Amino acid sequence: MTAETRQREEICRLAASLFDRGLTHGSTGNISVRLEDGGLLVTPTGSSFGRLDPARLSRFDAEGRLVSGDRPTKEMPLHQAFYETRSTAGAVVHLHSCHSVAWSILPEVDPDDLLPPLTAYSLMQLGRVKLLPFFVPGDPATADAIRGLAGRRSAVMLAHHGPVVAGRDLEAAVNAMEELEATARLALLTRGAHPRLMDENEVAAVVRAFDLEGFA
Template sequence: MSDTALREAICRQAASIYQRGLTGGASGNISARTEDGGLLVTPTGASFGFLDPARLSKFDADGNHIEGDKPTKEMPLHSAFYETRSTAGAVVHLHSTHSVAWSMMPDIDPDNMLPPLTAYAVMRLGKVRLLPFFVPGDPAMGDAVRGLAGKRSAVVLANHGPVVASKDLEAAVYAMEELEETSKLALLLKGANPRMLTDGQVRRVVDKFDVEWD
C-alpha cells in the first residue's frame, strides 16, 4: 500500500472507531508499517474523529521521526510489538469501555484474561495477557511487552486499555473490535454461569486456524 493510501486508511479506520464510541476525546493511537519499512503513527493529543492524513507522524526504518506532528506518547508500546513480532504490520491501542472495565475485575487470569466465549475471539486474538497498571507514556509498558517475547498479539493494560498487533491495519482493527465485544459479553454474562467453549472446542479452533495459544 502506498504512503498516501495508508495515511488515508489510518484516518478512515480511526474515524470509524471514534464514530462508534470505541474511544473518545484524544485517546487511542494507531501505527502501521510503510512500504519502506518505516511507520506512520497518529499524533499525540489528536482525536480519532478529526485526523489529517498529511499530519500523521512518520518514522523511517531506523526509528527516526522524520516528518509530521509529534507522535503519540505511547510509542514504547508500539515499538515493543514491532521489535518482538516480525509479522506485525499495524498496532492499535484504545481506551475502549468494556475491555477497560473487564481489566478491573477481580479473579481474572492475567495470562488469559478473556473467557472462551466465542470461536472468533480465539481466532483473532489467541490468549490475551493482562498487564499491570502503568502511568501513560511510561517506557516500562514497552518493557512489559518485550518481556512477553512476541508470544502475545494482544494485551490489556490494567485500568487503561487494550493494545493489539496484527499483520496489517484492517486485521488489527478487526481483532481490537473482537477484544472489545468479547469483554462486553464477559461483563454481560458475569455471574450467569454461561456455557463457554470447552477445552476441546478451543483446541479445534486453535488447530484449524493455526492460532498462537501455548
C-alpha cells in the first residue's frame, strides 16, 4: 500500500468517525491533507463524511492543479491559506459542529480569544481561537482573512459557519477539532454558573510548559 493510499483511507476513516458521532452532518464539512510531493488530497464538494470514497477524493498536484477525482470543496481557498501561512500544517479540518457554532454566536464571546480557559488541553491543542467575520461560504475573502493572521493561529471560527483547524497531520487536526467542540460544549454547559476559569498564572504555566503558539 502506498503512502497516498493510506492517506486516502485515513481521511475516509476519520471523516466517518466524525460523522457517526454527530460532529458534522449531511454534506457539511471538508478535509484536506498535504502529501509528500506537495500536493493535496481534498474531500469533494457536496460529499458526506459518512459516505466518502477513497478513490474519488480530489487530488491536487504541488502547483495547485486538480489532477484527478471529483470536484473539490468550494472552501479550497481557506485550506490553501492555512498551508501558505503555516509551514507545519499537514492537514486542515473544517466542520459545522453544533456546540462550537452555538458558543460563537453568543454576545459575550471575545472575537480574539473565542474559548474561555476551562481546561489545559484546549490551550495545548488549540491556542487562542480567532473568531473571523461572516463570509459567504466559498468566498475567497475568507482566505484573505486567514492570511492576515500570518500563521499565528492554528484554529479559527468562521462566524455563523463553523470552525477550521490546522494540524501537523490529519490525526492531530481531528483531535484538536474534537477538543474545540468539547470545550465549546463545556462553556455552554457552565454558562451563567460563574465557573472558575484558569487564572493568568495557570494559563502561563501551561504556555511555558508546552511552548505554545498563539499566546504571544
